[in-house]
Amino acid sequence: AQSVTQLDSQVPVFEEAPVELRCNYSSSVSVYLFWYVQYPNQGLQLLLKYLSGSTLVKGINGFEAEFNKSQTSFHLRKPSVHISDTAEYFCAVSDPDTGRRALTFGSGTRLQVQP
Amino acid sequence: NAGVTQTPKFRVLKTGQSMTLLCAQDMNHEYMYWYRQDPGMGLRLIHYSVGEGTTAKGEVPDGYNVSRLKKQNFLLGLESAAPSQTSVYFCASSYGRDSGTDTQYFGPGTRLTVL
Numbered sequence: 001a002q003s004v005t006q007l008d009s010q011v012p013v014f015e016e017a018p019v020e021l022r023c024n025y026s027s028s029v030s031v032y033l034f035w036y037v038q039y040p041n042q043g044l045q046l047l048l049k050y051l052s053g054s055t056l057v058k059g060i061n062g063f064e065a066e067f068n069k070s071q072t073s074f075h076l077r078k079p080s081v082h083i084s085d086t087a088e089y090f091c092a093v094s095d096p097d098t099g100r101r102a103l104t105f106g107s108g109t110r111l112q113v114q115p
Numbered sequence: 116n117a118g119v120t121q122t123p124k125f126r127v128l129k130t131g132q133s134m135t136l137l138c139a140q141d142m143n144h145e146y147m148y149w150y151r152q153d154p155g156m157g158l159r160l161i162h163y164s165v166g167e168g169t170t171a172k173g174e175v176p177d178g179y180n181v182s183r184l185k186k187q188n189f190l191l192g193l194e195s196a197a198p199s200q201t202s203v204y205f206c207a208s209s210y211g212r213d214s215g216t217d218t219q220y221f222g223p224g225t226r227l228t229v230l
Contacts, residue, residue, distance in 0.1 A: 104160075
């Protein structure tokens, strides 16, 4: 079965500092990868997704992620965070076990931006 | 355009009681999903539907039933609630392609407590 690992459950960082949130996936077949963000007391919304082509994907709010097939990773980065980036971030992969009709999510990383 | 809406937002049940959660989407999406979110576990797929009149089991279907009588609605039922079903429930929808490339759009969630 497909699995997604987010090694860091919490990442504290100061405002204007860079941040990297790590994501590794298990599948060796071709994959589609997603990052979703959940602001407090809200549902999830898409940050960015990798489908094919360039391994560097740019998303909303200045975030970007790099697909690395050899390391089965899809780490999320932002060069300078704001207080408003405080949220939980979920990495997800399109699940071949459901015929790619659903997503498998990681356990989430809580980004805490401090002033 | 309301997107994905969920009813109710909060609910407290006693063990053994039943209830139905309603999800509605106005984007004419084919696929709809029910997830549960528990601390440290990310989102786990309960059931999903790839079209009106169809349903399929996800990762954690036990104790839940679903129905998709109308394209825009996806109902999640708990016949006999248990404390282990205390969670936040999210509904999502997507356009509906088996390629696995679609973005999922999430509702705001329902916080359910079973005493």
